[in-house]
Amino acid sequence: MKRVVITGAGTINAIGHNVAETLESFREGRCGIAELDVRDSERLSVTIGAQVKNFSSEGLFNRQQMVLYDRFTMFALIAAREAIGQSGLEFSGELAAKTGAVLGNSGGGMTTLDENYRSVYEDGKNRVHPFVVPKLMNNAAASHVSMEFNLKGPTFTVSSACASSNHAMSQAFQMVRTGMSPVMITGGSESMLCFGGVKAWEGLRVMSKDGCRPFSANRNGMVQGEGAGVFVFEELEHAQKRGAEILAEVIGFAMTSDASDIVMPSKQGAARAISGAIQDARLNPSDVGYINAHGTGTAANDKTESAAVADAFGRHADTLMISSTKSMHGHLIGGTGAVELLACIMAVRDGIIAPTISYEEPDPECALDVVPNEAREAKVEVALSNAFAFGGLNAVLALRRFA
Known part of the structure; x- marks a missing residue:
């Protein structure tokens, strides 16, 4: 098995338009949640979200590209440009032939879908743009990343709701680890903060x-976010030969299914994924110092996740630090794991733990060190x-400090 390292990272999200801004927001505990700026927001009962504000595609994409790109695709391309730029890689010849892009996404081009439903049902139009399908399809972002950077290897999208990015990154990790590809571009992107997207989530009554x-006793639901996180996963020897900067090492993963309920989480399924990632990385539970939690802020998730951590770590659970950065950037659904991996990189590389902000009251059912309100x-x-x-789908990734 090959060793796999991260040699590039990129992001755009509600608390930062790049990695440096995002890490600074993590350190400062900044919140990107605010009033939504979407059409017909007065008809929504949930009017907050973690939107990417002050974003303009002007100068980033030309007119021809704009016709083809939904907002989630733009986010993926912006993050990919930053990540690949940092890595210093250029893709041609054999490297291009073997390098691909595996990205996570749940909703596809929701903005495009919402706009065209309006056009047909509200405005009464009988025709839509011929590129609507290529624009809204879930694999659009991965495909456009492959085209922009000449990636001719395995390229596809993983769609498994809120685990999409972690599933995608796990697949990319396995491809590099087994020698199938020397480099893979991976992560996830999501943009569901349009009227239809928010209205659909309202129906679940978890917002x-x-x-x-x-993890706070007075929590009352999740807040949607949007954005993307993209990384360069590279074989260690390949990275070292070209003198690349290494951000962290990816050392293990695990994926499980609860096989029990479509929306209610399972302690057993989550615990098996956590333990599986530790075992795959050939670690002991006591080797783990920090967990970036799924931590949605719902009553069900937070107590179930806390119980799963307690089961997986036993006595060591009391010495763990576990925080949820969703308190800052919101829940990016299919893109959430990708942005959250940045907090793990910051923990192992910089020795700074991102906090769980807006924490107000201890909950006996979440009796863990959640790094409340201030970075550590x-x-x-x-x-x-x-x-x-x-859907009961769980995915856990393990990172190690590279020294």
Whole structure:
């Protein structure tokens, strides 16, 4: 098996238009949740979200590209440009032939879908643009990343709700680890903050109307976010030969299914994914110092995840740090694990633990060190990133400090 390292990272989200801004927001505990700026917002009962504000596609994409790109595709391309730019890689010849892009996404081009439903049903038009399907399809972002960077290897999209990005990154990790590809571009992107997207989530009655407070006793639901996170996963020897900067090492993953309920999480399924990632990385539970929690701020997720961590770590659960950065950037659904991996990189590389902000009241059912409200300096060798999705689909990644 090959060793796999991260040599590039890129993002755009509600708390930062790039990695540097995002990490600064993590350190400062900044919240990107605010009033939604969407059409017909007065008809929504949930009017907050973690939108990417002050975003303009002007100068980033030309007119021909704009016709083809939904907002989630633009986010993926922006993040990919940053990640690949940092890596210093250029793709041609054999490297291009073997390098691909595996991205996570749940909703596809929801903005495009919403706009065209309006056009047909509200405005009474009988024709839509011929590129509507290529624009809204779930694999649009991965395909456009492959085209922009000449990636001719395995390229596809993983769609498993809120675990999409972690599933995608796990697949990319496995491809590099087994020698199938020397480099893979991976992560996820999502943009569901349009009228139809928010209205659909309202129906689930899991949304907060006033903020995201993971693990706090007075939490009352999740808050949607949007954005993308993209990474360069590279074979260690390949990276070292070209003198690349290494951000962290990916050392393990696990995926499980609850096989029990379409929306209610399972402690057993989550615990098996956590333990599986530790075992795949050939670690002991005591080696893990930090977990970026799924931590949605719903009553069901947070207590179930806390119980799963307690089961997986036993006595060591009391010494773990576990935080939910969704309290800052919201829940990016299919893109959430990708943005959250940045917090894990920050923990193992910089020794800074992102906080769970908006934490107000301890909950006996979430009796863990959730790093409340303020970032913390701590030396961490190994970090886990949890993602638990509707449908009972779980994916956990393990990172290690590279020295």
